[in-house]
Amino acid sequence: MSLAPRAVLVHRTTEYEELLARHGTHGQAAFFLSSRGRSIEDVRQRYERNRRGLAEVAAAVPLSWRQARVERADLDRFLFGPEDVVVVVGQDGLVANAAKYLSGQPVVGVDTDPGRNPGVLVRHRAADAGRLLTSAAASAARTGVDELTMVEAVTDDAQRLLALNEVYLGPPTHQTARYTLAVEGGPEAAPEPQASSGVLVGTGTGATGWLRSLWHERSSSLALPGPTASRLAWFVREAWPSPTTGTTRVEGVLTPGTSLRLTVESDRLVAFGDGMESDTLNLTWGQTIRVGVADTRLRLVG
Known part of the structure; x- marks a missing residue:
């Protein structure tokens, strides 16, 4: 019996999460950024957009599928399977980070911050994830897929x-x-x-x-x-x-x-x-x- 497809959601730690890990609290992080002429609100809003996009993609995965998540720093230790459909949630560069560990699995790039990313590799919105996952998992799905060298x-x-x-x-x-x-x-x-x-x-x-x-x-x-x-x-x-x-x-x-x-x-x-x-x-x-x-x-x- 063949395995059900697995959606692998690839993401990376946001700047806001890194600031909290380094400074401990939102207030301390805000003080650190303000001392450098930056506001934490923009950083926090990008974090929220990323978090909502990741949650929306996860909710769109068909119930019969398996699901996994992997952070960018753990890609070299994650074992991708031939039945996986990889969903990269974030920036264009994250697609390149994941690509070296793949062997032909289809990749869907989801942009959670339109207008900030060029969108060359993360071409889609979180709302389209359900349709794209189903299409990408089809065994004969070669149409609508770019084969990048x-x-x-x-x-x-x-x-x-x-x-x-x-x-x-x-x-x-x-x-x-x-x-x-x-x-x-x-x-x-x-x-x-x-x-x-x-x-x-x-x-x-x-x-x-x-x-x-x-x-x-x-x-x-x-x-x-x-x-x-x-x-x-x-x-x-x-x-x-x-x-x-x-x-x-x-x-x-x-x-x-x-x-x-x-x-x-x-x-x-x-x-x-x-x-x-x-x-x-x-x-x-x-x-x-x-x-x-x-x-x-x-x-x-x-």
Whole structure:
């Protein structure tokens, strides 16, 4: 007998809750914010909107379904099942935080603070949750679902990192790292030793953020991918020319079957995805990491 679908509600601790945890009472938190020229009322109202939205989504889950909740800080310890329908309640960035732990489960993004969030990934309102859950759980439900490309990094000792927006490779201090860079699967070219403050490899979803800022800063003519396009864009940050390091390959595109290979020539490099430095791959001298288009895609309900 197959399991009933499970609605997994993903949320994060609000600023108001964090303030109460740090200062103990509403009054103490209000005094702390007022000393910095801010009012606690706006913070509390956002908390209330989030709380009401989460409660409305939970109430919309069909009675025959199972239900679970997971806070952002616990995502790396939560086991998602193949029958899950994931409902992200909050900001766009929370969808990216959850995406790396999924393997094809449909995701519904619910915006509890319209007008404050861009709404690129949290596209729906809490009132629509019941209809969307039922639709997303249908076994043949591929219509109305965007298959968003993700980026994958794999080390030579089989560590794996998945991200929706981008993967950063470089020194943990964001200063200077040495490595050898090569593109595999494309036109043959000799690997190039480089010294830089890191390499960014991003998707079309990430092309609206950090990736785009690099693209804009250097006035690149590279065509950035769209969210559903099966290709990635990559940029080397602040490459340094020297007698032993080059700057001839500082940007490019990766398609399925091609990958960017970095061989570490520093004491330590890190790789992390979507800005989550708490979930980092650590690499030491001589290790190799390859970054390319992931087989996994995020199934975002449109």
